[in-house]
Each structure stands twice: as structure tokens, then as C-alpha cells.
Amino acid sequence: MPHLMPNAGPQRVIAVSNFVYTVGSGLFLTAGVLYFTQAVHLPAGQVGLGLGIAGFVSLAAGIAVGHLADTHGARGVYATTLVVQALATAGFVLADSFWPFVLTVCTATGAKAAGLAARSPLIRHYGGDRPQEFRSYLRAVSNVGISFGALLAGWAVQVGTLTAYQLLVVGNAIAFAASAAVLVLLPPVTPAPTVGGPRWIALRDRPYLLITALDGIMAIQFKVLTVAIPLWLVTATTAPRWLVSGTMLINTVLVIAVQVRAGRSIDSPAAGGGAYRRSGLAFLVSCSLISLSAGIPTWAAATLLMTAVIIHTVGELWHSAAGFEVSFALAPQYATGQYLGVFGLGAGLAEALGPTLLISLCITWGRPGWYVVGALFALTGLAAPLAVRWAQRRQHARQPPPEAAWV
Structure with missing residues (x-):
């Protein structure tokens, strides 16, 4: 990544803050569930229920805090969400029963969703002429940070003691706090002029809401790699189990290497709509291919799965770049945080509902379920360009007075 590092200045500060944050995220993504089940000894069912509750509770946080970032300054609001997330994560050490667990994980998850929305005005302000491309770069940096965090988490899982897991949690909280501290080096952003009309304009923008819903359906693809493929590989194929790690490694390396380049080629809402269409076909x-990997020799199953993961990752790159493009380009600058908060609703619902949907279709139903899921992605991709054109027509018709005040 060194040749991709931004020049000294605000972009580098945001990138460093993001890297430190995602190292902490990698710790929890890899071993967070194991901490609560193996170290705290909460039943797996309670952990799953608590995470589901947290996912739904966090949905509204992005819109409200994104609006605060628009109207009160994004740097301070974003830093506050990181501090809240650090404190809530540290509280995991004290969460020794179900309801304390639910309280802390809801707070942490809500702060995470709020932070993503609050960061959006910073990306737009300091991202140069193409903030979407800078957002693609940050995604590549995120994958590097998560990889480092996953390696560190591997030590805690291997040791397996309560102390080791608690050190992992504390390290996670420290990373979030350090990410907030780095933002002191970032110049503050003056809130954009607000406009007349309803306060929650993003919730009234029906074309943007439709794109949010379509992106949310497409975002279920992120759970294919982390939920569906590992379960399918272990229960339905003869492929070696170590291939679960291999598929994740291939995906991570490709995202780090190619995401920025993929973002450069998608430079307009129309191009974003086309990328959605291509990604849906790639997922199909x-x-x-994944469905065909069952009931065949080991070498053939492994080959099909690896090929499927590469094709899936190409679709993921197109999907992510398309989302970055349309979410920024179709949002008015004075309400970037609010609009990106709304756009996060789709991914939030996919996070909450995606695992259950994929397990029901792909694992419980089996091979036919994979074709249903692939068709769902393809149809969503085909609908996206139509929604984007509708949103562009609405955007051209919307010309708010730049100096009016929100009422």
C-alpha cells in the first residue's frame, strides 16, 4: 500500500485514523463472538439474539448523527462516535450476563453506524474532486487494518484464556480511542449552509430510498463469504476445511489490490448503475459455481469454490464502487451526512437479516437456494440503473436556495 498513501494533509490523517480503527475492528470481527461464548460463557443463541437486536437498534443512529455532522461540524461529531464506541467496547469486559451484553453491544453498534455517517462529510470535503475514489481507497486501507487485527486476534483465540480474550477487548477499545485522537490533526470542517424545507429531506427522497433498498439487497453478498460459504464448504462439500481461510485471504488481497482501480473507472451515477448490473451478474x-461444488471430488470442489470466490470478489468490487459513487453523487452537499446515514440503512438491514436468509436458502434448502440467491442479486442489479436514472431526474429538478435555513 505505500505507493497508494495519500500526500501529507487531511487525506492522510483520515487514512491513518481509519487504519487504526480497522485494526481494532479486525480484532472483534475475528474473535468477538468467541469472546462472549467461550470466555464470558453466554449461550450462542443469546449472543446471536443480542447482535440481531443491536443491528436493528443501530439503524436510526446513522441518520440522526449524520444530520448532526452536517449541521454542527463533522470532525467533532465523528470523534465523539469513536470515543463512545471505545467506551462501549471496553464495557464488554464487564458484560457477564445477557442484558449487560445487549446494552454494551447496542451502544457499540449504534456508535459504529453513527460514525460511518458522520465521517461522510469529511470524506466529501477532503476527498478532492473525486471523494468516491478516496472512499474506495479507504476501503482498501480497511482491509489491510482488518487483516492485521485478525492476526492479533488469532493469538487470543489460540491461548483461549479469559485474560487473553480480555486483552483483545481492551486492545480493541484502545484502537478506537487512538483513532479518535488522530483526528485532532484534522482541520475542522465548517458546516455546510442549510436549506429551507423539511428537516429530514433524505427520508422524503423516494428515488434515493429505492437505491438504498436495492443496495441493501445487494449488500447481502458480503455475508456470502463470511456465513454461507464456510457453512456450505464444511457441510456440503469434500473441500478441505482450511479453504475457509483461503477464500477469505483471496478476497482480502484482491480488495486491497484492486478496489482503488475499480473506483476510478466508475465516475458517474450512470457508470455506478452499470456497475450494479455487472456485479449482480457476477454474483449469479x-x-x-458454489452450488455445483457439492457431491464432486475434493480437487474439483476446491477449484470451483476458489473460482467462485474470485468471481464473487470482482462483483464485490463493482458493487462497492457503485455504492460509493451513487451515494455521494446523488446526495446534496449540504446534507451529505444525513443522506449517507439513510444509505447505510440498506447495509444495516443486510447485516441483520442476511445471515438468516442465506442459511435458510443456501444451507437448509441446499443447491436450489444458491440459484435463488444468485437470481435475486442479478435482478437487483438489473433494476439499479433504472433507479439511478430516476434519482438523477429528481436531482436535476431539485435546486434549493443555498443560504436559507432549515426549518
Whole structure:
């Protein structure tokens, strides 16, 4: 990544803060569930229920805090969400029963969703002429940070003691706090002029809401790699189990290497709509290959799964770049945080509902379920360009007075 590092200045500060944050995220993503089940000894069912509750509770946080970032300054609001997330994560050490667990994980998850929305005006302000491309770069940095965090988490999992897991949690909280501290080096952003009309304009923008819903359906693809493929590989194929790690490694390396380049080629809402369409077709092909990996020799199953993961990752790159493009380009600058908060609703619902949907279709139903999921992605991708054109027509018709005050 060194040749991709931004020049000294605000972009580098945001990138460093993001890297430190995602190292902490990698710790929890890899071993967070194991901490609560193996170290705290909460039943797996309670952990799953608590995480689901947290996912739904966090949905509204992004819109409200994104609006605060628009109207009161994004740097301070974003830093506050990181501090809240650090404190809530540290509280995991004291969460020794179900309801304290639910309280802390809801707070942490809500702060995470709020932070993503609050960071959006910073990306737009300091991202140069193409903030969407800078957002693609940050995604590549995120994958590097998560990889480092995953390696560190591996030590805690291997040791397996309560102390080791608690050190992991404390390290996670420290990373979030350090990420907030780095933002002191970032110049503050003056809130954009507000406009007349309803306060929650993003919730009234029906084309943008439709794109949010379509992106949310497409975002279920992120759970294919982390939920569906590992379960399918272990229960339905003869592929070696170590291939679960291999598929994740291939995905991570490709995202780090190619995401920025993919973002450069998608430089307009129309191009974003086309990328959605291509990603849906790529997911259809990859899901079909995964379904064919059952009931065949080990070498053939492994080959099909690896090929499917590569094709899936190409679709993921297109999907992510399309989301970055349309979410920024179709949002008015004075309400970036609010609009990006709304856009996060789709991914939030996919996070909450995606695992259950994929397990029901792909694992419980089996091979036919993979074709259903692939068709769902393909149809969503085909609908996206139509929604984007509708949103562009609305955007051209919307010309708010730049100096009016919100009422």
C-alpha cells in the first residue's frame, strides 16, 4: 500500500485514523463472538439474539448523527462516535450476563453506524474532486487494518484464556480511542449552509430510498463469504476445511489490490448503475459455481469454490464502487451526512437479516437456494440503473436556495 498513501494533509490523517480503527475492528470481527461464548460463557443463541437486536437498534443512529455532522461540524461529531464506541467496547469486559451484553453491544453498534455517517462529510470535503475514489481507497486501507487485527486476534483465540480474550477487548477499545485522537490533526470542517424545507429531506427522497433498498439487497453478498460459504464448504462439500481461510485471504488481497482501480473507472451515477448490473451478474455466476461444488471430488470442489470466490470478489468490487459513487453523487452537499446515514440503512438491514436468509436458502434448502440467491442479486442489479436514472431526474429538478435555513 505505500505507493497508494495519500500526500501529507487531511487525506492522510483520515487514512491513518481509519487504519487504526480497522485494526481494532479486525480484532472483534475475528474473535468477538468467541469472546462472549467461550470466555464470558453466554449461550450462542443469546449472543446471536443480542447482535440481531443491536443491528436493528443501530439503524436510526446513522441518520440522526449524520444530520448532526452536517449541521454542527463533522470532525467533532465523528470523534465523539469513536470515543463512545471505545467506551462501549471496553464495557464488554464487564458484560457477564445477557442484558449487560445487549446494552454494551447496542451502544457499540449504534456508535459504529453513527460514525460511518458522520465521517461522510469529511470524506466529501477532503476527498478532492473525486471523494468516491478516496472512499474506495479507504476501503482498501480497511482491509489491510482488518487483516492485521485478525492476526492479533488469532493469538487470543489460540491461548483461549479469559485474560487473553480480555486483552483483545481492551486492545480493541484502545484502537478506537487512538483513532479518535488522530483526528485532532484534522482541520475542522465548517458546516455546510442549510436549506429551507423539511428537516429530514433524505427520508422524503423516494428515488434515493429505492437505491438504498436495492443496495441493501445487494449488500447481502458480503455475508456470502463470511456465513454461507464456510457453512456450505464444511457441510456440503469434500473441500478441505482450511479453504475457509483461503477464500477469505483471496478476497482480502484482491480488495486491497484492486478496489482503488475499480473506483476510478466508475465516475458517474450512470457508470455506478452499470456497475450494479455487472456485479449482480457476477454474483449469479459465483452462486451457481458454489452450488455445483457439492457431491464432486475434493480437487474439483476446491477449484470451483476458489473460482467462485474470485468471481464473487470482482462483483464485490463493482458493487462497492457503485455504492460509493451513487451515494455521494446523488446526495446534496449540504446534507451529505444525513443522506449517507439513510444509505447505510440498506447495509444495516443486510447485516441483520442476511445471515438468516442465506442459511435458510443456501444451507437448509441446499443447491436450489444458491440459484435463488444468485437470481435475486442479478435482478437487483438489473433494476439499479433504472433507479439511478430516476434519482438523477429528481436531482436535476431539485435546486434549493443555498443560504436559507432549515426549518
